[in-house]
Amino acid sequence: MKFIRWFLGRVILLLNFIFSPRGVKRSPDAQQAVNQKAEGLALYQFEACPFCVKVRRSMKRQSVNFELRDAKNNPLHRSELEAGGGKIKVPCLRIEKQGQVEWMYESSDIVAYLEKEFA
Template sequence: MMSDTVPALALYVRPSCPYCVRVTEFCQQHQLSLEQRNIAEGSHLEALMVGGGKRQVPCLRIESASGEVRWLYESLDIIAYLKAHLVR
């Protein structure tokens, strides 16, 4: 059940990146719908560089209900986060 206390998540990706595919396949397997932001489009790359500090994808942007933002790199760390927080 989603609520205001659940962090807002967005996954920064490049569709051709195998590490991004690893995360998106995990989401599909567990019926998680995560907003994806392709860094080849719009200002997503700039947001990633400014916010996260590097251009590497995948990167999960986690915005808490209080507005605090965390940028989580590394596909396996992202999957571990999703497992811990979203997979039931």
Template structure:
């Protein structure tokens, strides 16, 4: 089963890099404003997870500057995801609010909707 997952994961990564989305073009001022809006976000992900690829494609298409945290190969990020987020499930978007509270958003569709909302509010 692990072999099949590995093969499929590599195929997904190949097609993702071959058919990468074209990022939205913004003025330098608009991009700086967008970067400020996304500075409080971090995506916990596994490199070959198809749902994580889906979210990363949205991030690339919307030209968002979001920290990617590999929860598979980095023990610190895996521990943060489990202890602070409550479960070791990816993709997971960590949202630090202005009041210092943190929300953890799971599910690729929900994350993509949130990112689309942020991008269109700018």
């Protein structure tokens, strides 16, 4: 079973690489504004998780970059996710605005949030 998961994960990553979406083209000033708006975001994820790939593809389509935190292989990120969000479930978007932190777990909700904020 572990081999099947590993193999399927590699297939997902390969297909994501081959069919990678194109990002939005913005002026340098507009892209800088997007980057500043995204500074309070961090995505807790597993590299080969299909739902995490879905969120990363949405990030690429919106040309928004923020920190990706590996909750599978990094014990610090894993413990932050469990302590802050309450459970180890990915993808999870950590949104920090004006000193308040919100944790968003569902990939469809995260994609909708990114489209609303950065489209």
